[in-house]
Amino acid sequence: MMMKEDDVVSGDYEAPCESNIDCRTNLVCNKTNVSSYCSCDSHYNYHPSGRKCRGNPGAVCDRLTAECVDNAECRDGACECSNQFVPDENKVCIDPCPVKIQHQARIRYPGNCRRFIDCQHKSKTECPEMTIFNLHTQLCDYPKNVFDCR
Structure with a gap:
């Protein structure tokens, strides 16, 4: 055209x-x-930088169609980043996982010691009460055993 x-x-x-x-x-x-x-x-x-509309995790989504944005899903009437995606400073869902997954398939959720992202299975998990994610062991652990996150 x-x-x-x-x-x-x-x-x-x-x-x-x-x-x-x-x-x-x-x-x-x-x-x-x-x-x-x-x-x-x-x-x-x-x-404006990309001249397009981007999702706003936390925004109200359409309950009838449950439509949010690419890489986001509608939960309880609000848009949340789905699978392994997390919101960046502009509230755009991004993938924090490395392109090539090495030995450590799990990474710590940005800014939250209790949560981790399983890049291999494309999911997010929260550790049980009183534990935080240990990047070295790739498991939830007691804070006294985790030195790189407080």
């Missing part, structure tokens, strides 16, 4: 749209009398 220079319009995502299909994933085509433009759904935030 050839675009003319005057086809580009303003909006959250600067591109013309005929339907939601034209608006990339997680965008809505808003038709007005002036022109059509794409904007973010209610449980997405617009990120």
